[in-house]
Amino acid sequence: MPAKIIKEKSLSSLKALFVALLIGTQVLGIIVTQMLKSENYGFILFLLYIILVPMTILAAGFFLGRAAKNRLEYRRPDWEFEPIQFETSDLRKKGKEYLRKYRRLTPRSELWMWFLPVVLALSKVGFLYYSIVSDENIAEFLLIAASVLHPALLASSAYVGYHAMENEASGDFRLPLIREAIWLAEKQDSLPGFYNVRVVLDKAEHDGYEIYRSPRVFARVRYVEDDGYVESWSGELRVVERVHALLHSDKEDSVMWYWRSMDRQFRESEGHDSYGHYVKEPPFLRSKLGVKDVRTVLIAAEILLLREWIKREDGHEDAEELLCRLQKDI
Incomplete structure (x- = not known):
């Protein structure tokens, strides 16, 4: 044994x-x-x-x-991680239970x-x-x-x-920054266009013990539905550190837009182009966005996703109406 x-x-x-x-x-x-x-x-x-x-x-x-x-x-075993989704209310309870269970x-x-x-x-x-x-x-x-x-x-x-x-x-059992991820998820859920907002963590189990890693926020965008999603990572003190928006991630013509706090501008990559280029027509007036511009960064990612999806669908009345609303709000 x-x-x-x-x-x-x-x-x-x-x-x-x-x-x-x-x-x-x-x-x-x-x-x-x-x-x-x-x-x-x-x-x-x-x-x-x-x-x-x-x-x-x-x-x-x-x-x-x-x-x-x-x-x-x-x-220390060889932990094998798999992503698991939580609603914010469930994750709050899970965090408290985890700290009680593994207080030692x-x-x-x-x-x-x-x-x-x-x-x-x-x-x-x-x-x-x-x-x-x-x-x-x-x-x-x-x-x-x-x-x-x-x-x-x-x-x-x-x-x-x-x-x-x-x-x-x-080192292994320390709970990651789920409080900040919950805050970011609730912030994202309050913005127009987002739905099915969840906090995703990588979970590993061994010998009856469980650990978690890499909290991030996963959200769908209305009308785009299963064709794309927005994923975001929070930092300490209620900031956003990274945002990815993906369209047709399972196809050859996939597109990804990503924003990182070190760069502060959106990049766009298509297919197997991992590095990409800066977005030529950013959906915001400022040249660069900071970690405190949480709302603007998230809506910008949503606009980029919607804009490309509408283009590929040769127009969509409801999606175009949402896009106009977002462009006015940003």
């Missing part, structure tokens, strides 16, 4: 260590609280406590979480995860400072609150170390 590609090791020892550290940090907080109540401390000792102790706890929690994330062995294999970093330990550490310093300048009753409450923050610091930093860090399987 072949070995599994993922061998997850037990976390029992690390969990026991985590519980012991939680108890230890809480005991430390209680001891220091009693010491501060008695005012039997020097300024240097107090300064070390408010700086060195939180940093030590944060570091211990982070490395403990990171150690737990790395408690596995990964044997994938890194997930969000701003609040990094911000929370910092807030807790600063709160602890603030509680200790105000315990010195406040009256006795309030000071006692603030000291108790500061001691309770010790295990909270440990837990929050361990959470970051476990969820945000990578392990040897993360």
Whole structure:
């Protein structure tokens, strides 16, 4: 029987260590609280406590979480990918399910995860400072609150170390930028002429595990129907990086128009001509389009596809009406 590609090791020892550290940090907080109540401390000792102790706890929690994330062995198989289509609503659900299912294999970093330990550490310093300048009753409450923050610091930093860090399987199991692809699909679906807009990902399965690659948006154009389609790729921060429009892709007289962010102009290639040439009559006024010109780039691809299709069909009244509308909107 072949070995599994993922061998997850037990976390029992690390969990026991985590519980012991939680108890230890809480005991430390209680001891220091009693010491501060008695005012039997020097300024240097107090300064070390408010700086060195939180940093030590944060570091211990982070490395403990990171150690737990790395408690596995990964044997990389030969992944074989096949394209699969998703509607945007289904892909949102799939993304959440995937991250839950493979949380031990994938890194997930969000701003609040990094911000929370910092807030807790600063709160602890603030509680200790105000315990010195406040009256006795309030000071006692603030000291108790500061001691309770010790295990909270440990837990929050361990959470970051476990969820945000990578392990040897993360390179394959990292989920691609589906959020940006969903945004681009919804943007494209809102434009006139497009229909059957889907997000396409390359999916591979092995030994019960699945991974995804290369999210892009696939859309048909009205009246062109199955004769052509527009495919687009999103980048980070809601931009478009690449757009392809293909007509009769399965025939000898196929035509492809493509726009790339590095070039910023549409090229046209026919048949086996892979390099092509710049479009002689671009359907937009500006000489070049940038990554933020998402709407213009997508409509331009649609116009190029419609224009050539109408020409080959020797006219089409409804398609020509749509083409005129798009040319006015661009």
